[in-house]
Amino acid sequence: MTEKTAVTPATHTAPPAKFSHGVKKGNILQVAGQVGFLPAVEGQPPTPAGDTLRAQTLQTLANVKAVLEEGGATWEDVIMMRIYLTDTAHFAEFNEMYDAYFADLKSVPAARTTVYVGLPAGLLVEIDALAVLG
Amino acid sequence: MTEKTAVTPATHTAPPAKFSHGVKKGNILQVAGQVGFLPAVEGQPPTPAGDTLRAQTLQTLANVKAVLEEGGATWEDVIMMRIYLTDTAHFAEFNEMYDAYFADLKSVPAARTTVYVGLPAGLLVEIDALAVLG
Amino acid sequence: MTEKTAVTPATHTAPPAKFSHGVKKGNILQVAGQVGFLPAVEGQPPTPAGDTLRAQTLQTLANVKAVLEEGGATWEDVIMMRIYLTDTAHFAEFNEMYDAYFADLKSVPAARTTVYVGLPAGLLVEIDALAVLG
Numbered sequence: 001m002t003e004k005t006a007v008t009p010a011t012h013t014a015p016p017a018k019f020s021h022g023v024k025k026g027n028i029l030q031v032a033g034q035v036g037f038l039p040a041v042e043g044q045p046p047t048p049a050g051d052t053l054r055a056q057t058l059q060t061l062a063n064v065k066a067v068l069e070e071g072g073a074t075w076e077d078v079i080m081m082r083i084y085l086t087d088t089a090h091f092a093e094f095n096e097m098y099d100a101y102f103a104d105l106k107s108v109p110a111a112r113t114t115v116y117v118g119l120p121a122g123l124l125v126e127i128d129a130l131a132v133l134g
Numbered sequence: 135m136t137e138k139t140a141v142t143p144a145t146h147t148a149p150p151a152k153f154s155h156g157v158k159k160g161n162i163l164q165v166a167g168q169v170g171f172l173p174a175v176e177g178q179p180p181t182p183a184g185d186t187l188r189a190q191t192l193q194t195l196a197n198v199k200a201v202l203e204e205g206g207a208t209w210e211d212v213i214m215m216r217i218y219l220t221d222t223a224h225f226a227e228f229n230e231m232y233d234a235y236f237a238d239l240k241s242v243p244a245a246r247t248t249v250y251v252g253l254p255a256g257l258l259v260e261i262d263a264l265a266v267l268g
Numbered sequence: 269m270t271e272k273t274a275v276t277p278a279t280h281t282a283p284p285a286k287f288s289h290g291v292k293k294g295n296i297l298q299v300a301g302q303v304g305f306l307p308a309v310e311g312q313p314p315t316p317a318g319d320t321l322r323a324q325t326l327q328t329l330a331n332v333k334a335v336l337e338e339g340g341a342t343w344e345d346v347i348m349m350r351i352y353l354t355d356t357a358h359f360a361e362f363n364e365m366y367d368a369y370f371a372d373l374k375s376v377p378a379a380r381t382t383v384y385v386g387l388p389a390g391l392l393v394e395i396d397a398l399a400v401l402g
Contacts, residue, residue: 002268004213006242017229018236019246023213025266026161027294030214033247079272079291080298080398084249088388095285102286108274112287113301113396115352116386118250120222128247130214132293134270136402138347140376151363152370153380157347159400160295164348167381218383252384254356262381264348 002026009066011039013046022067029071031129033084034063035119048122053090056124057097064129076107077131083114084126094125136160143200145173147180156201163205165263167218168197169253182256187224190258191231198263210241211265217248218260228259270294277334279307281314290335297339299397301352302331303387316390321358324392325365332397344375345399351382352394362393 007022007029015021015032022031036056037046049059068074085094091114102109110129119126141156141163149155149166156165170190171180183193202208219228225248236243244263253260275290275297283289283300290299304324305314317327336342353362359382370377378397387394 002266004210004241004266015246016225017246018233018239018243019215020243021245023242023245025213026268028213028266030245030264032214032245033249076272077293079293079296080300081287082247084247088386091284091388099286105286107272108291109286109288111289111291111298111300111396112283112285113350113352113394115301115394118222120225126247126249128245130298132270132272132296134294136400138344138375138400149380150359151380152367152373152377153349154377155379157376157379159347160402162347162400164379164398166348166379167383216381218381252356254359260381260383262379 007067007071009070011066012063013037013040022071024071027133029073029131029133031064031067033126033128034060035123035126036060037063051122053093053124054097057094060125060127061101064127068131073131073133075105077133078110078129079132080130081110081112082128083112084117084119085114086116086119086124088116090124141201141205143204145200146197147171147174156205158205161267163207163265163267165198165201167260167262168194169257169260170194171197185256187227187258188231191228194259194261195235198261202265207265207267209239211267212244212263213266214264215244215246216262217246218251218253219248220250220253220258222250224258275335275339277338279334280331281305281308290339292339295400295402297341297399297401299332299335301394301396302328303391303394304328305331319390321361321392322365325362328393328395329369332395336399341399341401343370343373345401346378346397347400348398349378349380350396351380352385352387353382354384354387354392356384358392
């Protein structure tokens with residue numbers, strides 16, 4: 001019996017419903033959809049890092065990374081990233097940031113799917129990730 | 135060679151195309167996108183449980199659960215849920231139902247990503263799930 | 269330590285950002301979101317197979333298949349397909365093609381989730397796939 005554990009960085013705001021920011025079972029680590037919320041401050045509601053794609057993207061990647069690290073993984077373990085944007089006009093700018101962010105990646109980059117969806121008001125990007133460890 | 139098997143609850147309507155409601159291979163069980171269709175009645179087309187978010191959400195969760203159980207899994211084995219809603223205004227009500235539904239969950243909750251997409255006319259919610267068994 | 273490798277068919281255009289068309293780690297092969305681009309021609313930008321759902325769907329399936337084969341997998345190993353369409357009116361025609369394409373599948377069909385999203389201008393369909401080998 002492999003244990004299923006929650007992966008919850010101390011920086012993260014409580015999820016808005018009964019789900020975990022990350023779940024690890026066996027060698028699989030699934031990171032829940034992360035958005036650009038700043039590190040949690042007790043007594044304050046979740047606050048986006050800013051209203052620009054840049055600010056939110058960098059914070060979202062930092063939030064995914066925090067879950068990975070809390071679960072004992074790194075970007076190098078990630079096999080799939082799902083990118084949810086709200087506007088096709090954001091694709092080029094998003095990719096520029098994405099490429100710069102992963103410039104020093106020590107493994108081949110993860111696979112990726114990018115689609116354009118609706119997100120809660122004020123949010124411009126959501127990212128989840130699947131890692132296989134070991 | 136690990137066998138890949140279809141997981142098909144007796145209650146389920148035939149998929150509208152050549153896909154399986156669930157697929158199991160090794161210790162992985164993938165549940166296909168479920169919507170709020172009532173249990174199949176021979177000779178009748180798939181019928182949503184109702185036109186409210188509540189009716190469809192509860193039926194959708196029941197349909198995911200039926201696939202899990204047919205595959206020898208429980209909600210406790212699920213590591214990821216993907217939630218597709220059609221309207222950001224549904225988020226709060228959906229979460230209330232979600233939290234109540236999983237109130238007695240014996241494991242940490244699954245990770246989750248929620249996005250807002252288009253669905254076929256009349257459908258308000260779709261959910262798929264990834265379980266790791268054993 | 270299981271190696272994570274990129275799976276890159278020779279036919280494929282370079283990804284528009286730092287991601288891999290496919291990634292294999294252990295017995296898991298993740299195919300990135302594929303669209304209906306024709307085989308790469310050096311010095312030319314990615315070109316869709318046509319502007320019809322039929323042309324793009326068949327090319328997209330061919331592109332997914334190319335990644336599977338490059339990774340040592342076949343359609344029979346696929347447990348999940350994620351289908352992104354842009355118009356609910358495309359569902360019936362898409363399913364007809366899908367069923368015909370998989371008519372000779374030697375295993376049970378993969379699970380599937382289909383949702384309707386925005387895609388870059390001119391693209392009507394995107395598909396990614398998860399395979400478990402062995």
